[in-house]
Amino acid sequence: MTEIRVLTDEAQYRAHNTLFRRAMHWGPPTDEQWPATLPSYESGRVLAAFEGDEMVGTTQSYACAMVVPGGAVVPHAAVSRVGVRADYTRRGVLSALMREQLSTLPEPVATLRASEGRIYGRFGYGLAGRVRFLRIDARKAVIPGSPTGRVRMLDPDTSDKLLPELHAEVGMGRPGQISRWPGWWARALDRKTEAENRVTVVHSGPDGDDGYVCYKVSEDKDFKHHMEIQDFACANADAWRDLWIYLTRLDLVDTIEADAALDDPLHWLFEDPRVVYTKDVYDQIWLRLVDVPRMLAARTYGSADPVVVEVRDKLLPANDGCYRVSPDGAERVEAQPDITIPIDLLGAVYLGDTRFSDLAAAKRIEGSRFAEADALFAGPVAPLCSTFF
Ligand SMILES: CC(=O)SCCNC(=O)CCNC(=O)[C@H](O)C(C)(C)COP(=O)(O)OP(=O)(O)OC[C@H]1O[C@@H](n2cnc3c(N)ncnc32)[C@H](O)[C@@H]1OP(=O)(O)O
Structure with missing residues (x-):
């Protein structure tokens, strides 16, 4: 037993x-x-x-x-x-x-x-969020123009103090991003096992620090240098562009590898968009709605006629029931459902990575009015979670 x-x-x-x-x-x-x-x-x-x-x-x-x-x-x-x-x-x-x-x-x-x-x-x-794994040909990566702000390198002690605070300010910009807990930072900043040879640079713009990147460079047997981006967060497009200018103008770097959201426009920074190569797309966020009424009420919705979604949840039956979703929000109702969906697939559409119509095409859900449901649940940006745990 x-x-x-x-x-x-x-x-x-x-x-x-x-x-x-x-x-x-x-x-x-x-x-x-x-x-x-x-x-x-x-x-x-x-x-x-x-x-x-x-x-x-x-x-x-x-x-x-x-x-x-x-x-x-x-x-x-x-x-x-x-x-x-x-x-x-x-x-x-x-x-x-x-x-x-x-x-x-x-x-x-x-x-x-x-x-x-x-x-x-x-x-x-x-499966609620996927991520792209990118390789950038650093030798050919040319970003025209000059930076608008300032990038400064931190010594490890300053970085340990600053990063948790800065991440809380600039690292929560997309659906799916999560805050970091003390135990997460204890492991990430442990120089004996994790942070050895890691470099941190911080970007500041007109309003102060607004982005950072942590990276490591290693050398292979053919003396090629490969950079791994370990952490990247920024609050605005200027910080994002300036940090990439810094990274791609570093001496002695042949390739850069980084994770990015599916809709990350990185290739548009470069004179030659082909310097950014998507090596892989893999599943990242697996999401479980534990309290469906609360979570449906927590997010906003796009513009479309209301849809009634019936949720089925064998493990947590308090979630079972019908929810009317409209641009004004979501509420539990007694009504005929347009769409019936199991709890795992409601998790899959929740952050906007997957559409109801894709699940219907794959015969994973039943009902009607999928286009309206797609429009309601669609978000302006793709989800991402940059915090591995
Ligand atoms: C969030 C994370 O930490 S991810 C890391 C997960 N851990 C690992 O992968 C480590 C190696 N694997 C394991 O430790 C175990 O095999 C586990 C945790 C994946 C599964 O534990 P088990 O005790 O064997 O699972 P359990 O017996 O409860 O199985 C439940 C069901 O899942 C299925 N299942 C379990 N593991 C797998 C698997 N790897 N692939 C496919 N089906 C699986 C079982 O067949 C069973 O199906 P059923 O309900 O239709 O009979």
Whole structure:
């Protein structure tokens, strides 16, 4: 009989971390890694599955906040470290963990990064945001014109102090972006394991600091230099352009690799748009609406005639019901539905990455008036989450 417990002390957290890491085929946390990992264990949010006294499965979540279409910021649970001991898989351990976690989360929405695409739909998570992985030919990347602001390089101590504050100001510009919690920063800024050889530069415009980029450059066996953009956030187009001017004018860099939103207009910066090559598009945000009435009311909607959407949610049946969505908002109603949609697919359309008409074409949902629903849920910009957890 699987029992789910809330873990409470450091020894249990370390066992949790070891189990999760083994499930991912990684070794246990080293003594060097552990001090920066411990702050990522938040009291009350760490669950483990037990068979008798043996820990056999893990999950946890971090409390933070997420931007929804229209710009509102709502409480959000970042779900992570899901793992089941290899000798206990396919016996319902993950299912028990997910049921317990979903029924006790205080936040109205949760997201996670999925190791595999077939796991989380059954628990109501839908693929809600994708990301492009770009490679830029830095030797040919010419941005005409001059920068408008100033870019300055930070020493590591200044960067450690400034970045959390600056990210909170400039890093929440798209639906799907999430705030960062202290345990996230503890790991990201840990110079022993993560931040070694990382460079941070900050952009300032007329109103002060308004963007930053963190990058690392490494050299391969053929003496080519490759830059990896690790973190990039800015509040406006001038900061964005100036930071890219800085990056592409750096000496001794052959290629630059970066993540970007599907609609990122980066190629338009360059004289030759082909210097930006999309290497891959992969799924990033898997989103679970935990409290559907609250989340439908939190976002804004485009212009179209109202549509009644019927939601079906086996795990959290309080969400079941019909919701009338219009440009003025969303409310629960007793009415004939135009569209019936399972909770995972409502998650998929929520941030605007996917359209109802695409799901209908794929025979994943039924109903009518998909064009109106598309117009209501469409957003001006594609979602993105630049915070890996
Ligand atoms: C957010 C993150 O942390 S992502 C990281 C997830 N972790 C990993 O990938 C680590 C390696 N894998 C594991 O630890 C485990 O196999 C897990 C967590 C993926 C699944 O745990 P299990 O306890 O085996 O899942 P459980 O037995 O509850 O299965 C539930 C259902 O999901 C299905 N399922 C589980 N894992 C997979 C998978 N990898 N691919 C396809 N289906 C899967 C099961 O077949 C089962 O289907 P059913 O309900 O139709 O019978």
